[in-house]
Amino acid sequence: MKRVAIIGRGASGKSTLAGRLGEITGLPVIELDKIFWQPGVVATPRDHWTAIQERLVAEERWIMDGDLGPYDVVEIRLRAADTILFLDFSLRRCAWRAIRRSRERGDFWQWLLTYHWQMRPILMEAIAKHAANADLHVFRNPEALRRFVAKVARETGLA
Secondary structure (H helix, E strand, O other): OOEEEEEEOOOOOHHHHHHHHHHHHOOOEEEHHHHHEEOOOEEOOHHHHHHHHHHHHOOOOEEEEOOOHHHOOOHHHHHHOOEEEEEOOOHHHHHHHHHHHOOOOHHHHHHHHHOOOOHHHHHHHHHHHHOOOOEEEEEOOHHHHHHHHHHHHHHOOOO
8 A cells, every 4th residue: 555545525534534544654645625726715727637646646655635526637546546445425424524524615515415426436437447456445434444444553563
């Protein structure tokens, strides 16, 4: 596990997971939301986002967390990743987390609501096409994710 892509519905815990895995593994963490969204919550233009990601994935070791929905060019990360962690949590869980953490824009809620039917199939197809050799872990609940993190901690001697 040297190049880890973490994807999933908004408010699923991608950044929290990335931070924890970064602590455990020593891999540098790159939070894509902080790079992609410009001041005023303006999206980075697609061609510029592609170039930024090409530079980021050129590094030997990383954890990248983020799922930018229709704005994303996820195949760049998928092609470079050796491990993909997909937080496939329920709408109810993610909506509750989103409500607790901050105010979100309408387009965020639209993305959150339609994720399972619109974005998830696109992501699964992109994973099959661009990351067939990566280790894919799909987590449908926090307990499964906790077990995975505990296993990684044990394997690195930090448990």
